[in-house]
Amino acid sequence: xxxxxxxxxMRTLFILTFCLLLSVVPLAAQENTCVQCHxxxxxxxxxxxxxWKTSVHAGNGVYCHECHGGDPKDxxxxxxxxxxxxxxxxxxxxxxxxGRCHVGVLKDFMGSAHGxxxxxxxxxxxxxxxxHAIKKASLDxxxxxxxxxxxxxxxxxxxxxxxxxxxxxxxxxxxxxxTLKLQGKASEGMEQGLFNARNRFHTxxxxxxxxxxxxxxxxxxxxxxxxxxxxxxxxxxxxxxxIAGSVAIAGALLAALFFRLLGKTYDN
Amino acid sequence: MTLISKLYDWVESxxxxxxxxxxxxxxxxxxxTINKWYSLGSVLLFAFALQVISGILLLIxxxxxxxxxxxxxxxxMNEIPFGWLIRLCHAVGSNxxxxxxxxxxxxxxxxxxxxxxxxxxxVSGFTLxxxxxxxxxxxxxxxxxxxxxxxxxxxxxxxxxVPVIGEYLxxxxxxxxxxxxxxxxxxxxxxxxxxxxxxxxxxxxxxxxLKRTGISAPPTxxxxxxxxxxxxxxxxxxxxxxxxxxxxxxxxxxxxISIYFACLLGVVFFxxxxxxxxxxxxxxxxxxxxxxxxxxxxxxxxxxILKIFPSEIIGLTVQGAGMTFIALLPFVDRGDKRYPxxxxxxxxxxxxxxxxxxALSIWGHLx
Numbered sequence: 001x002x003x004x005x006x007x008x009x010m011r012t013l014f015i016l017t018f019c020l021l022l023s024v025v026p027l028a029a030q031e032n033t034c035v036q037c038h039x040x041x042x043x044x045x046x047x048x049x050x051x052w053k054t055s056v057h058a059g060n061g062v063y064c065h066e067c068h069g070g071d072p073k074d075x076x077x078x079x080x081x082x083x084x085x086x087x088x089x090x091x092x093x094x095x096x097x098x099g100r101c102h103v104g105v106l107k108d109f110m111g112s113a114h115g116x117x118x119x120x121x122x123x124x125x126x127x128x129x130x131x132h133a134i135k136k137a138s139l140d141x142x143x144x145x146x147x148x149x150x151x152x153x154x155x156x157x158x159x160x161x162x163x164x165x166x167x168x169x170x171x172x173x174x175x176x177x178x179t180l181k182l183q184g185k186a187s188e189g190m191e192q193g194l195f196n197a198r199n200r201f202h203t204x205x206x207x208x209x210x211x212x213x214x215x216x217x218x219x220x221x222x223x224x225x226x227x228x229x230x231x232x233x234x235x236x237x238x239x240x241x242x243i244a245g246s247v248a249i250a251g252a253l254l255a256a257l258f259f260r261l262l263g264k265t266y267d268n
Numbered sequence: 269m270t271l272i273s274k275l276y277d278w279v280e281s282x283x284x285x286x287x288x289x290x291x292x293x294x295x296x297x298x299x300x301t302i303n304k305w306y307s308l309g310s311v312l313l314f315a316f317a318l319q320v321i322s323g324i325l326l327l328i329x330x331x332x333x334x335x336x337x338x339x340x341x342x343x344x345m346n347e348i349p350f351g352w353l354i355r356l357c358h359a360v361g362s363n364x365x366x367x368x369x370x371x372x373x374x375x376x377x378x379x380x381x382x383x384x385x386x387x388x389x390x391v392s393g394f395t396l397x398x399x400x401x402x403x404x405x406x407x408x409x410x411x412x413x414x415x416x417x418x419x420x421x422x423x424x425x426x427x428x429x430v431p432v433i434g435e436y437l438x439x440x441x442x443x444x445x446x447x448x449x450x451x452x453x454x455x456x457x458x459x460x461x462x463x464x465x466x467x468x469x470x471x472x473x474x475x476x477x478l479k480r481t482g483i484s485a486p487p488t489x490x491x492x493x494x495x496x497x498x499x500x501x502x503x504x505x506x507x508x509x510x511x512x513x514x515x516x517x518x519x520x521x522x523x524x525i526s527i528y529f530a531c532l533l534g535v536v537f538f539x540x541x542x543x544x545x546x547x548x549x550x551x552x553x554x555x556x557x558x559x560x561x562x563x564x565x566x567x568x569x570x571x572x573i574l575k576i577f578p579s580e581i582i583g584l585t586v587q588g589a590g591m592t593f594i595a596l597l598p599f600v601d602r603g604d605k606r607y608p609x610x611x612x613x614x615x616x617x618x619x620x621x622x623x624x625x626x627a628l629s630i631w632g633h634l635x
Contacts, residue, residue: 061556183541184549186346245537249530256526263519267511 033075034064051132067097094124104199108206115206123150137202139167155208162213163204169224170198176231185234190227197223293514297507299485302517305375306483307524308368314525315365316471318532320464322358330410332456334449337412338551356536362404363543364532366566369397377597377618380606381484385497387598389481392474394595399467401566406459408564409452415545417552418561420455421447422571429580446554481505487606562633569625572632 039049052058057066065072070085072078079085089097095118099106109115114123127149128141135141139160147156173194181187201220204213280286298306329348331340344351373393376382382390409420424441428434443450482505497503511517535542543565547558563571574583593600605611608618 182546182549184342184345184544186342242537245533249533249537252526252530252533256523256530259519259522259526263516263523266516266519 032063032072033078034068034070034072037075037078038064048132051130052134055130055132055134056136057134062101066101091124092119094126098125104203105206108203112206112208114208121150137198137205138171139163142205155210158210159205159208159213162210163201163217166201166217166221166224169221169228170194170201173224173227173231174198176235177227180231180234190230193223193227197227289514293518294512296513297510298483298513298517299507300510301486301488302483302511302520303486304520304524305371305379306486306517307521308372308375309478310521311524311528312365312368312372313471314528315361315368316467318361319358319365322354322361323460323464325354326358327460332410332452334412334452334552337410337452341411341413353536356540357532360535360540360543361532362407363564363566364528364535366397366400366404368528369400370566373397374618374622378608379484379486380608380611382598383601383604383606384499384598385481385503386477386484388477389474390598391595392470392477396467396470396474398591399463399470403459403463403467404564405567406455406463409447409455410459411548412452412552413548414550414552414556414558415547415561417447417554418547418558419563420451422561423563423567424451426574426580426584429584431581448554482507487608489607489609565629565633568630568632569628572628572635575632575635 035049035052038046040046048064052064057063063072064070065084067089068086069083070078070080071083074083077083079087086097095106095109095115099109109125110118116122118124128146129135129137142156142160144153144157147153173190177187177190177194181191197220201217204216207213326344329340329344329351331337341355344355346352376390376393405420405423409416424438424447427441428438430437439445441451441454442448443454480502484505485507497505545562547561550558562568570587573587574580577583577586601614603611608615
């Protein structure tokens with residue numbers, strides 16, 4: 001009987017603690033039971049939430065249920081298969097899972113040498129991008145450590161070299177757009193343009209064909225030039241404002257001096 | 269006789285304008301020892317006028333609807349000709365206005381100008397400071413950004429600490445359990461219709477009190493510049509042999525206003541994001557709490573006081589007691605001496621109070 005009583009009081013304590021947690025967690029977490037529950041669990045059950053919080057998915061508001069299914073608004077049935085819960089996808093189903101959102105990438109991947117090896121020791125999306133701590137697509141993903149898990153690095157190195165200049169332009173434009181965005185400048189159009197160009201560019205990663213990368217990069221570079229020109233125009237306008245501002249401030253200070261001197265004549 | 273002269277005579281014979289000018293401007297005498305600190309009142313009038321004008325211009329394109337407010341502010345900043353200038357003047361101007369109000373209050377404090385018979389000036393001025401902080405708070409929500417949304421959530425939460433009715437008060441202020449579209453509607457109405465009218469009315473009262481008592485002379489060590497008024501009957505401080513308001517002091521006022529305007533333009537053109545954080549440019553999202561939401565700089569001390577005490581009600585009570593003390597200062601500090609160095613207890617309290625306010629603000633910023 002004694003162990004049962006302890007168990008009962010522990011349950012009460014757990015429920016009370018849980019209610020307390022519910023009252024203080026932020027609104028976003030209240031809306032998502034996956035993050036709320038798993039986030040408070042230790043070890044392997046909680047680790048995915050910690051990793052996910054560092055991911056590009058978390059940054060873009062893509063939650064657990066987008067990949068694993070289930071109902072994030074119903075704590076009781078969150079992991080009920082009848083609510084679409086799928087759990088951990090099988091290895092061969094990973095490209096299809098990611099491809100539900102990344103449609104174009106799935107097509108490119110499946111047509112590539114990587115995709116054709118699916119189920120036969122070939123890589124899946126998570127091999128390069130990670131699973132919960134999903135990394136934003138960038139050239140850093142092509143590296144000796146990851147690629148040599150399966151094959152020599154030589155061909156991957158050539159691919160990386162061919163893409164480096166364009167990737168550098170994209171990163172530089174992205175930084176400039178982010179700076180403008182933090183200043184409240186209208187950046188949606190440029191951001192969307194860069195997003196599209198970057199996506200098209202990054203799909204080339206999945207083809208793993210050096211020549212195709214070289215030819216497509218030229219067209220993408222032209223789009224990037226247009227976006228760069230738009231950013232330049234905004235930055236130029238900002239410089240002109242500063243010049244106009246200097247004139248206005250000088251005018252106000254001169255007026256102050258004039259009133260001061262005129263005031264002195266009356267005082268005398 | 270020219271047409272203009274005829275028109276002047278016509279108006280003059282009906283309204284007696286020259287008499288008004290003589291009485292209120294050229295014949296309105298101020299103490300000969302008057303200093304630059306006395307210009308801060310005129311600077312504040314200019315700042316308030318600028319806020320009203322820029323606010324009216326913003327109203328043309330601003331949409332007080334939770335779905336459209338952020339976008340409308342973005343349009344003002346990016347698409348409307350000179351919209352950015354008007355919006356920045358309004359946003360930066362509100363901060364500079366509060367800073368100038370503090371300076372005005374400190375100058376009145378240190379020169380002892382709040383003492384009898386000017387108690388009503390002090391009370392109306394202190395009320396004005398609080399109303400300006402209130403209008404700044406309500407204006408803070410209007411861009412409907414992450415910063416607006418969450419800063420308002422934090423600010424309105426503190427009202428909940430009021431015993432018994434706290435919960436209802438929060439709901440009344442927000443127009444619901446949480447900050448949402450009804451809160452925006454309420455804050456918009458208070459910001460553009462109620463508070464500006466109340467502030468304008470109180471400025472009128474403040475100036476009326478000033479006119480009726482006459483301006484106080486700055487105190488010096490040897491000359492206390494104490495009023496001869498002993499109570500009982502109305503008295504006006506005439507300052508015989510003083511300088512006329514127009515043109516003498518008017519030009520001093522214009523100098524100060526021009527310097528204030530240069531400072532405002534300096535921030536607007538060279539450090540326009542001084543009072544903005546990156547969250548100011550992200551649309552409000554009730555489901556995503558930003559990591560570090562802080563109130564505006566002038567509320568940081570209040571914010572930190574609420575955090576220091578174990579319960580919010582104690583924090584609110586301490587603040588309420590402090591505010592009441594400051595508001596009633598002329599009735600507490602009834603001594604005749606006005607020169608600050610001859611008031612050691614006052615100096616210790618005032619300097620200590622200002623240092624505490626600055627320290628709490630820095631602590632609030634860093635915490």
